[in-house]
Amino acid sequence: xxxxxxxxxxxxxxxxxxxxxxxxxxxxxxxxxxxxxxxxxxxxxxxxxxxxxxxxxxxxxxxxxxxxxxxxxxxxxxxxxxxxxxxxxxxxxxxxxxxxxxxxxxxxxxxxxxxxxxxxxxxxxxxxxxxx
Amino acid sequence: xxxxxxxxxxxxxxxxxxxxxxxxxxxxxxxxxxxxxxxxxxxxxxxxxxxxxxxxxxxxxxxxxxxxxxxxxxxxxxxxxxxxxxxxxxxxxxxxxxxxxxxxxxxxxxxxxxxxxxxxxxxxxxxxxxxxxxxxxxxxxxxxxxxxxxxxxxxxxxxxxxxxxxxxxxxxxxxxxxxxxxxxxxxxxxxxxxxxxxxxxxxxxxxxxxxxxxxxxxxxxxxxxxxxxxxxxxxxxxxxxxxxxxxxxxxxxxxxxxxxxxxxxxxxxxxxxxxxxxxxxxxxxxxxxxxxxxxxxxxxxxxxxxxxxxxxxxxxxxxxxxxxxxxxxxxxxxxxxxxxxxxxxxxxxxxxxxxxxxxxxxxxxxxxxxxxxxxxxxxxxxxxxxxx
Numbered sequence: 001x002x003x004x005x006x007x008x009x010x011x012x013x014x015x016x017x018x019x020x021x022x023x024x025x026x027x028x029x030x031x032x033x034x035x036x037x038x039x040x041x042x043x044x045x046x047x048x049x050x051x052x053x054x055x056x057x058x059x060x061x062x063x064x065x066x067x068x069x070x071x072x073x074x075x076x077x078x079x080x081x082x083x084x085x086x087x088x089x090x091x092x093x094x095x096x097x098x099x100x101x102x103x104x105x106x107x108x109x110x111x112x113x114x115x116x117x118x119x120x121x122x123x124x125x126x127x128x129x130x131x132x
Numbered sequence: 133x134x135x136x137x138x139x140x141x142x143x144x145x146x147x148x149x150x151x152x153x154x155x156x157x158x159x160x161x162x163x164x165x166x167x168x169x170x171x172x173x174x175x176x177x178x179x180x181x182x183x184x185x186x187x188x189x190x191x192x193x194x195x196x197x198x199x200x201x202x203x204x205x206x207x208x209x210x211x212x213x214x215x216x217x218x219x220x221x222x223x224x225x226x227x228x229x230x231x232x233x234x235x236x237x238x239x240x241x242x243x244x245x246x247x248x249x250x251x252x253x254x255x256x257x258x259x260x261x262x263x264x265x266x267x268x269x270x271x272x273x274x275x276x277x278x279x280x281x282x283x284x285x286x287x288x289x290x291x292x293x294x295x296x297x298x299x300x301x302x303x304x305x306x307x308x309x310x311x312x313x314x315x316x317x318x319x320x321x322x323x324x325x326x327x328x329x330x331x332x333x334x335x336x337x338x339x340x341x342x343x344x345x346x347x348x349x350x351x352x353x354x355x356x357x358x359x360x361x362x363x364x365x366x367x368x369x370x371x372x373x374x375x376x377x378x379x380x381x382x383x384x385x386x387x388x389x390x391x392x393x394x395x396x397x398x399x400x401x402x403x404x405x406x407x408x409x410x411x412x413x414x415x416x417x418x419x420x421x422x423x424x425x426x427x428x429x430x431x432x433x434x435x436x437x438x439x440x441x442x443x444x445x446x447x448x449x450x451x452x453x454x455x456x457x458x459x460x461x462x463x464x465x466x467x468x469x470x471x472x473x474x475x476x477x478x479x480x481x482x483x484x485x486x487x488x489x490x491x492x493x494x495x496x497x498x499x500x501x502x503x504x505x506x507x508x509x510x511x512x513x514x515x516x517x518x519x520x
Contacts (some may be wrong), residue, residue: 009264030265054288056384058278059331060270064258065251067270075271075330077379078281085379087266087279100286111270123269 006121011045013123014108018084020046029084050106052080052126061094066112072096078126092127105129133230137363137517139357140349141167141475146313146463148246148345153183154188158197158242161468165238166201169349171357176233177201177208182467186256187247197240207234212467214418216503217508219470222348223369230351241468242345248510253341255468260504262377274338274417276378276505278330281419284385285332288434292332296323297440297505298418299336299460301486305447306457308488313342313463337418342463346471348478356378357519362482367496368400368513369520376507389509390427390500397511398429403496405429408513410452410491411481412473412499415459424500425453428511452491455480470501474512482515 004033005111011017023040029048034041057076067073074090076098090098091109104126111121142164144157152160158179166174190196194208219240228234235406241321245253254274258267261276270507285292299318302398306312318336331420349359355364374389375381398404405428415421422436428452444450456462456476459469477497479485496515501510 005264012265026495056279056283058275058282058333059328060272060275061275061327061331062254062272062329064255064267064272066255068251070270073270075269075275077283077384087262087269087271087377087379089270100283111268121268128223 003119005126006119015104016044016048016050016124018048019043027082027084029086036042048080048082048084052078052104054086054098054100054102055079056100057090057098058070066114076126087121089125090127103129134232134352135351135353136226136229136366137335137353138348138350138366138478138514139356139360140165140171141347141364141478142168143311143346143475144344145311146342146344146465147361150246152343152391154184154190154193154242154244155196155200157244157345158193158240159200159241160297162197162238162240164200164347165347171349171359174203174238174349176206176208176225176237177203178225178239179208179210180218180220180239180467180471181210181243182212182214182217183243183245183256184314186259187253188244191366191375197373208247212370213508215466215504216470216501216508216510217467217503218346219369219474219499220508221501222471222474222512223510225350226366226369229352234258236351238347238351239471240345240347243465243467243472244343244463246343250341255263265458266377272330274333275330276416277381277419278333278424279378280384280424280505281332282415284419284422287385290434290437293320293324294437294441295337295418296320297437297445298301298415299323300324301440301445302415302454302458302460305455305489306415306461308486309456310463312457312461312462313340314457333417333419334362339416339464342465344463344465344468344472346475348471348474353517356517357491363517364478364481364515365515365517366512367515368397369510370396370400370507372396373505376504378505385423385505386433387423387427387509389506390424390502393509393511394500397498397513401496402511408451409497410455410477410495410497412455412477412497413453413458414500416464416502417453420502421453424502428500447489447491455485455489455491470499470510473499473501474514477514481514
């Protein structure tokens, strides 16, 4: 069981915390120790709003182990409104209704269960916004 | 730096080898290559592999394979770069010979994927992506490529059914390759009706899970004619990287790793894309064939699918690809694939391809091996040598 790994990532999984370069302002998710644009090492935590639009998507019919119960489920590349792209599952949506450009917002949901007695991993997924 | 040539090649058939383990496959390919090069000894062995630890419970392949090919005592290490492991291994072998540290080097790629259930193998293959931020979110490696294909169809207005041209070409060629996994031809109807894996990627867009090993023996070019009648010069072998995760790329449809690796290779070889007579492309999925053709300079962005449908990727076309079936038809034993490509390109340059597959007048052949969704790219250019 990889408990330390999931614990270590809780700020990303639950809060969508990335990084902001204090020198040039470049944002990143996941957080980076060095700025991709100006190579500054002076980075601070930055929490993304969780609002964005679908850049691309796929409906998964043949899943990796641990995700069988959710098939078919939708995975997507999402353009966050701050200009950073993120990979996540979509939820609360009919796979047939997903389209490129669809507005979405972040929610925290169960990602997977590791058997009956194992870990339950929570993290971000995205859904159509409840209020437009 | 010393000039380097290939003097021996070996390969196992690509199959579900239930009766052979990772050790057996690698040994078979290495011994084949040593026999082809008429050598009994080598100075160093480089083993390419991605998943032997996870799927076979075996790491430390350098020492293991050296031991079982009867070369215990020599320098030997494993090299890993996901699905690009094999060509990355060849690159390390080339550097060793170029530098003068090693005279005769063997590079072997081996993968044994059918050791576990397919679900376990699917999880293992996803280790090529960003573990924390792609795989752990429920994305198989197929799903990551599907995100590329969906966006490609949207941005360039390409129909899903038109990607069939890549599959049809790969299978038509594989039918004549005795080492290929799939020797059956495919039709557009079969493609249109294939089972969806992660939309829009269906089963016939995808290369199969397979076992296999391929090996080459390399040495300085000035020794090569003492060992082979038809040595093949390595004109370039160049590696480049891109972000590990797809979402960190400004334009995911332009594979910068491919562009960078191919450009470096053209420059090192001193040629232009027009001089490349055939291209062993990394068609793990049909979308990767399209994106690789574009970023390597064989097609403008958004036009590779049209190029395929105009027949230009066939043996008699402008840029034949997957001439032995590619990853789709020959099969994709991930950590071995890059050296299969180089072995096949060598056969083309030697004029030893099966008659139905032999491309005419090959002076330069290119092979491109990709790890992950374009995060590691190795482009190799091979050249026919004339005896001086």
